[in-house]
Amino acid sequence: xxxxxxxxxxxxxAPDASSAKNGKGLASIRKWVVLGQVELAxxxxxxxxxxxxxxxxxxxxxxxxxxxxxxxxxxCKHGLGLFLVWAEQSTAFSVGTPPxxxxxxxxxxxQRQEKRTQKQKQEQSKPIDAAxxxxxxxxxxxxxxxxxxxxxxxxxxxxRHGLATVQQNSYQFWDMPAARxxxxxxxxxxxxxxxxxxxxxxxxxWAERLLSRLGKLHLLLEGFQRLESLPAETQADIxxxxxxxxTQDELLTEAIATELxxxxxxxxxxxxxxxxxDHWLVLGxxxxxxxxxxxxxxxxxxxxxxxxxLLLDFAHGKQPMDASLIAGTVLDAELVFYPSxxxxxxxxxxxxxxxxxxxxxxxxxxxxxxxxxxxQAMSCNPWLERxxxxxxxxxxxxxxxxxxxxxxxxxxxxLSDRFSGSWQxxxxxxxxxxxxxxxxxxxxxxxxxxxxxxxxxxxxxxAL
Numbered sequence: 001x002x003x004x005x006x007x008x009x010x011x012x013x014a015p016d017a018s019s020a021k022n023g024k025g026l027a028s029i030r031k032w033v034v035l036g037q038v039e040l041a042x043x044x045x046x047x048x049x050x051x052x053x054x055x056x057x058x059x060x061x062x063x064x065x066x067x068x069x070x071x072x073x074x075x076c077k078h079g080l081g082l083f084l085v086w087a088e089q090s091t092a093f094s095v096g097t098p099p100x101x102x103x104x105x106x107x108x109x110x111q112r113q114e115k116r117t118q119k120q121k122q123e124q125s126k127p128i129d130a131a132x133x134x135x136x137x138x139x140x141x142x143x144x145x146x147x148x149x150x151x152x153x154x155x156x157x158x159x160r161h162g163l164a165t166v167q168q169n170s171y172q173f174w175d176m177p178a179a180r181x182x183x184x185x186x187x188x189x190x191x192x193x194x195x196x197x198x199x200x201x202x203x204x205x206w207a208e209r210l211l212s213r214l215g216k217l218h219l220l221l222e223g224f225q226r227l228e229s230l231p232a233e234t235q236a237d238i239x240x241x242x243x244x245x246x247t248q249d250e251l252l253t254e255a256i257a258t259e260l261x262x263x264x265x266x267x268x269x270x271x272x273x274x275x276x277x278d279h280w281l282v283l284g285x286x287x288x289x290x291x292x293x294x295x296x297x298x299x300x301x302x303x304x305x306x307x308x309x310l311l312l313d314f315a316h317g318k319q320p321m322d323a324s325l326i327a328g329t330v331l332d333a334e335l336v337f338y339p340s341x342x343x344x345x346x347x348x349x350x351x352x353x354x355x356x357x358x359x360x361x362x363x364x365x366x367x368x369x370x371x372x373x374x375x376q377a378m379s380c381n382p383w384l385e386r387x388x389x390x391x392x393x394x395x396x397x398x399x400x401x402x403x404x405x406x407x408x409x410x411x412x413x414x415l416s417d418r419f420s421g422s423w424q425x426x427x428x429x430x431x432x433x434x435x436x437x438x439x440x441x442x443x444x445x446x447x448x449x450x451x452x453x454x455x456x457x458x459x460x461x462x463a464l
Contacts, residue, residue, distance in 0.1 A: 005087040005357070009328045012285070012458045014080055015073045015320070026081025029092045036102075037086065037093040040354055043102045044082045044093075056082045057102050059109060061354045062324030066105050074320030123249050140185050144242060147184025151177060152221055155214065163207050167200040188243035192217060216383055236339040237381050246338065248347055255336040255349075275349065277334040278302035280309065281358050283390060283437040284448030285327050285458075292317050298325050299388045299437070299448070300335070300346075301362055308388045309335050309346040327449055328456035329355035342380035344388075361435040361451035363390035367411040374440055386439040386446075393433035396426045405436060405445065416444040421460030428452050 007027075014020035026046060029035065033053055034045040040061045045053035054069040056078040065079035075083075086093060098106070154177045158166075166173075174197035181190040192213070199210045223230060223238045230238070240246075255274045280300040288295050293316050300309040315321040325331075332353045335346040364370035374387050394405035394413075403415040403422040415422060428434065428450055435451035450457050 005083070005326065006328065006456065007084060007087065008458050009326045009456070010080060010083045010087060012327060013075055013083075013323045015075070019073050019075075019077050019080060022077035023080025023084060026077055027084035027088065029085060029089060031081065032085065035082075035085070035093045036098065037090070037095055038098055041098060041102060041106060042082065042086045042093060043098065044078075044085070046078050046081070054078050055101055057105055058083055058086070059106065061351070063326070064109065064324060072318060075323055120249065120252065123253075143184050144186050147181050147186045148189070148221055148224055148242075150180060150184070151186075151189060155218060155221075158214070163210060166210065167206075169200075171197050173197075186243045188241045189217075189220075190243075192241075220383060231341065233339055233341040233343075234381075237341055237383060240338070240340075241383055251336055251338060251347055252349065274337045274339070274343075275334055276302065276305055276307070276337065277332075277350075277352070278305045278307075280331045280333055280335065281362070282325055282327050282329050282331065282355075283361065283388070284439075285325070286439065286446070286448055294321060296321055297439075298327075299439075300331075301388075301390065303330075303362075308344060309337070310344045310388070311335075311346060311348060326355065327458050328358050330358055331355050340381060342377045342384065344384075358451075358456055360454075361390060361392075361437065361449075361456070363392035363435050363437070365392050366409050367391065367394070367405075367407045367413055368409065370440075386441050388437070389440045389445065390435070390437045392435055394436050395431065395433050396422065396429055398422070398426070405447075408433070413440075414444045416441065416446045419446055419460075421447065424460055425450060428457055 007024075011020045011023065014023060026032075032044045032046050034043075036043050041057065041059055043055070043057040045055055047053045048069065054067055056065075056067040056069075056076075058065055058079060063083070065075040065083075067076045067078045069076055069078055071077070174193050178190040178193040181187070181193065196210060196213050199213065200206050202209065220238060220241055223234070224242065227235055227238060251274075280302055282298060283301050284299050286297045288297075293314060296313040296315075298311040298313070300311065301307070302309065311325065313322050313325075331348075331351060333348055334350040334352075336349045337343040338345045338347070364373065370389050370391060374389070377384055377387055391405065391407065394407050396415075397404045397406050397412070402417070403419070403425075404412040405415065406412050425434075425436075425447060429452060432452075436447055437449045437451075438445040438447040447459050449459055
């Protein structure tokens with residue numbers, strides 16, 4: 001097989017804890033009456049409570065799942081169970097021509113991909129009404145400018161009264177100006193204000209943390225006032241933080257129009273080299289939810305380019321999340337980076353081969369070097385909310401009620417209080433140095449994965 005998977009990687013795809021538990025319950029060849037495989041697909045029939053067995057299939061090139069069971073969860077317990085059986089007992093699968101129901105599904109996936117490609121080409125060839133586009137952009141800019149002027153007055157009032165009374169204010173104190181910013185089509189600023197609402201009740205040091213966030217917000221507003229005088233990449237950062245968005249089709253169209261040969265794309269980092277093919281290590285993923293909108297951050301590291309990349313996926317309500325990215329694997333793929341003074345966010349443009357298992361975790365040799373890289377990134381984009389940090393050898397340490405990691409030079413980094421997998425991390429390390437990947441949030445680390453004894457492990461996420 002072209003790839004092998006660990007149980008931890010597969011179970012990380014489960015939409016919830018019950019699906020993971022039920023999937024493990026089906027991870028036995030006794031549960032399956034038929035098991036088969038070809039190079040990039042596996043299938044099986046699982047006898048359930050009904051007359052006919054459920055037909056389950058997996059396209060390993062992403063991977064993607066399909067099952068005839070009535071579950072709306074994705075992947076369902078049968079998909080997880082089949083994947084676990086294949087990962088652990090692939091010799092139990094017969095090799096041969098897929099049955100018609102598998103061939104039909106694989107063929108339909110190929111046809112949908114061809115239609116998407118054709119639609120993208122049609123969208124790219126559509127004529128653009130530049131006058132109407134400019135009129136809409138001008139109208140929105142006027143609304144955002146008015147909203148920002150209103151926010152600046154609100155900030156001046158807040159600083160004039162001082163922060164001493166902020167703890168007495170209700171959530172409405174933050175939510176009302178945030179709502180006005182939504183009306184002014186500046187949702188990014190509204191999100192930042194709502195995030196600040198919890199800081200006054202966050203315990204010791206809240207005033208410093210709130211002042212830091214207010215300072216960054218003030219810097220952002222001042223940057224907007226001087227937007228035309230700033231470099232194009234910084235303009236893109238400011239516009240993105242305020243709430244201007246760029247659709248995936250727009251990004252792909254612009255990137256393809258400026259596409260350069262791959263050897264030149266690898267040469268450096270600037271706004272004209274946005275498409276980058278590499279072997280991308282999926283180092284860690286973090287899931288969060290805001291108002292029924294589930295968000296997944298996937299952090300990648302390019303083996304040849306030595307660059308980080310961030311892929312964002314969204315799913316609303318019970319809509320299934322894309323299950324094709326698995327932490328601990330390597331993708332041979334092209335990414336398109338969003339314009340930024342420190343490009344991190346990217347879009348997956350093309351996959352060239354099926355993912356393969358990660359063989360090692362890269363990382364900074366010491367905490368000091370990692371913090372130097374963070375400082376360099378902040379000098380390019382002072383509004384970075386989180387920074388990917390991989391450390392080659394750190395040891396988890398508990399001091400009092402707080403957890404830290406310590407490197408070979410004796411330096412410490414504090415783990416986030418939201419991190420709920422400290423004991424798991426300590427158990428995996430056995431008290432010895434391990435390679436760790438985490439999100440650095442400016443003051444604390446939020447660990448996402450660990451590499452020890454030539455094996456990749458997904459760590460439990462934050463407790464909130």
